[in-house]
Structure formats: C-alpha cells, structure tokens
Amino acid sequence: MLLAAFAAAVAATVFADQQRWSRSVEHRRDQVQAQAIAIAGVQWARQILFDDARTSAIDTLAEPWALRLPPIPLDNGEIRGAIIDAQSRLNINALGDAGTRADVERSRIARLFVQRRGPVAALDAIADWIDRDSIVRAGGAEDAWYLARPSPSLTPNAPIMRVSEIAAVRGVTDDSLAAVDAFVTALPPGTPVNVNTASAEVLAAIVDGASIDAIAALTASRAQKPFTTVAEFRARLPSGVRLDSEDALDVKSRFFEVTIEARQGATLARARALVRREPEHWPAIVWQIVE
Ligand SMILES: [Ca+2]
Ligand SMILES: [Ca+2]
Numbered sequence: 252m253l254l255a256a257f258a259a260a261v262a263a264t265v266f267a268d269q270q271r272w273s274r275s276v277e278h279r280r281d282q283v284q285a286q287a288i289a290i291a292g293v294q295w296a297r298q299i300l301f302d303d304a305r306t307s308a309i310d311t312l313a314e315p316w317a318l319r320l321p322p323i324p325l326d327n328g329e330i331r332g333a334i335i336d337a338q339s340r341l342n343i344n345a346l347g348d349a350g351t352r353a354d355v356e357r358s359r360i361a362r363l364f365v366q367r368r369g370p371v372a373a374l375d376a377i378a379d380w381i382d383r384d385s386i387v388r389a390g391g392a393e394d395a396w397y398l399a400r401p402s403p404s405l406t407p408n409a410p411i412m413r414v415s416e417i418a419a420v421r422g423v424t425d426d427s428l429a430a431v432d433a434f435v436t437a438l439p440p441g442t443p444v445n446v447n448t449a450s451a452e453v454l455a456a457i458v459d460g461a462s463i464d465a466i467a468a469l470t471a472s473r474a475q476k477p478f479t480t481v482a483e484f485r486a487r488l489p490s491g492v493r494l495d496s497e498d499a500l501d502v503k504s505r506f507f508e509v510t511i512e513a514r515q516g517a518t519l520a521r522a523r524a525l526v527r528r529e530p531e532h533w534p535a536i537v538w539q540i541v542e
Contacts, residue, residue: 278518285328285513285520286541292332292511293524297534299334300507304528310336310504311447311477328514337506337525339448340436341456343417344410345499346374347381348440352498359444360435363456369431373422380406380420392421411437412538436506443501446484447477457500458492465489478502505529506537 299316307314322331341363345356357374364371372390379391385408387393397404404419414437417423434452444457451466461469468489478484481500488494509524524539 281516281518285515288513289520289522296509332511336448338445338504346378355496355498370423370427376421443499
C-alpha cells in the first residue's frame with residue numbers, strides 16, 4: 252500500500268517535470284523563432300530602403316518605407332514593424348563639433364530644448380561629454396566632475412551612439428531628456444536633417460519666429476508637394492518665418508531606424524536597428540539590438 256502510494260507520487264512528480272520541461276522547450280523554441288522572424292523583418296526593411304533609393308532621389312513621408320507595417324498574422328504569432336527616418340531629428344552629436352555648421356546646429360538644438368522644456372542648462376555639459384578635448388565649457392563638465400561623483404566615471408569625449416547615453420551627463424534629468432527624446436538622434440557629426448520628414452516640433456526648431464499656424468501651413472504644403480531642394484524649402488516658408496542657414500539640411504536621408512516586433516506563442520521578440528544607406532549599396536547595419 253505504502254509502496255503503491257510512493258510509486259504514484261513519483262509518477263506524478265515525473266509527469267509534472269516532463270510537463271515543465273516540455274513547456275520550457277516550447278517557450279524556448281517560440282523565443283528563438285520570434286527572434287529569427289524579427290531579424291528577418293530587419294532584412295526586409297533593408298530591402299524596402301534599397302528599393303526606395305532606386306526609385307526616388309528624395310525621401311518623404313509619403314513613400315512606402317514610411318508606412319507602418321500593421322500586425323501581420325503568422326503561423327503561431329504575428330509580426331509588425333516600422334521604419335523611421337533618423338534624419339527627421341536633430342543630431343545631438345553636432346554639439347561636440349566646432350565651426351559655422353555646428354554653431355547653426357547647436358542653435359537649433361538650443362531652440363528645441365527651450366521649446367520642448369528639454370535640458371537647456373545642460374547644453375554645454377552635453378557638448379563637453381562629446382567633444383574630444385578636456386576643456387570645461389562655461390556650464391559644462393569634463394572628467395574632474397564625473398570622477399568626483401559617488402560612482403566615478405569618465406567622459407567618453409566621442410560622439411554618442413544612442414541618445415539615452417546623455418542621461419549620464421551633468422544636469423540632464425530623466426524628465427528633461429524624455430521631453431526631447433522623440434526629436435533628437437545620435438548620428439555621425441555633419442549628418443543633415445531631412446526637411447521632408449522632420450516633425451512639426453523639429454521644423455519649429457530649424458526656422459525662427461514660427462507660430463503654430465505657420466508650422467501647420469508648412470507641413471500641409473509639404474504634404475501636398477515635398478521639397479526637392481533645400482532652396483525650395485526656404486522659398487516656400489510661410490511669411491514671418493526665417494531660416495538662418497541652409498547648413499545641415501537636406502531633402503533626402505541615409506540613416507533609418509528600424510523596429511520590428513515578432514510574436515510566437517506567448518513570447519515577444521523585438522529587433523531594433525540603425526541602418527545606413529549609401530547610393531547603389533545594400534543598406535548596412537550600424538547597430539542592431541535583438542531582445
Ligand atoms: Ca526616397
Ligand atoms: Ca570633452
């Protein structure tokens with residue numbers, strides 16, 4: 252009797268273990284598949300960008316790459332995704348550069364930070380974080396300041412790869428960074444902003460003296476007919492709106508951010524990538540994160 256009860260208990264344990272094991276195998280299989288599908292999605296986004304470059308000389312929000320991919324059902328799950336023009340945003344790395352073009356870009360970033368309640372007081376500290384030298388700017392901070400923190404660190408003194416990196420900069424708060432996060436990017440210094448894809452907020456930072464109505468008129472006119480040159484962008488600005496400089500502006504883009512989400516069973520995988528597209532070349536991956 253005792254032996255029978257023992258055998259039954261063992262059998263129950265083994266059965267439970269087997270079920271756990273098979274659930275875990277199933278979960279792992281779904282996870283691997285979801286990640287593979289997400290990575291395949293990035294490949295597919297590169298194909299779309301490659302095809303776009305062969306059929307158009309400018310990049311606008313009316314093109315196929317800019318259409319968000321709605322959830323598409325797959326066997327055991329679904330896939331969805333989006334491509335964003337990274338050059339629709341202001342490039343934070345310009346802050347570490349010197350020269351006329353960099354000054355123009357800095358004044359745009361400063362305007363954005365003021366308009367969106369970003370980390371205005373940390374502009375010099377962000378610039379020090381990125382610039383190669385160790386000379387402290389007026390409101391900035393170099394190694395000495397970071398070394399004196401409870402967890403000492405050094406400034407990278409190099410362009411950032413991801414905007415989130417500046418969360419560690421002196422004076423940048425979570426709230427101030429969140430306020431501008433959607434309007435800034437981290438691209439190689441000198442990369443221009445595409446006025447055909449820039450959001451209303453970014454356009455308002457590029458031009459001076461723009462009312463909400465003027466920016467709305469500008470984006471409406473752009474939707475009717477995209478700009479084919481930066482000179483045309485300037486010529487079509489609504490009255491009362493000024494453009495200080497045509498520096499660091501363009502009507503086409505090379506850098507795009509791809510986000511793909513794939514679900515398999517109960518697991519979700521997400522692939523994010525920064526893609527660089529050069530004429531006549533298969534778009535290259537600058538960085539990719541699969542999670
Ligand atoms: Ca295009
Ligand atoms: Ca520095």
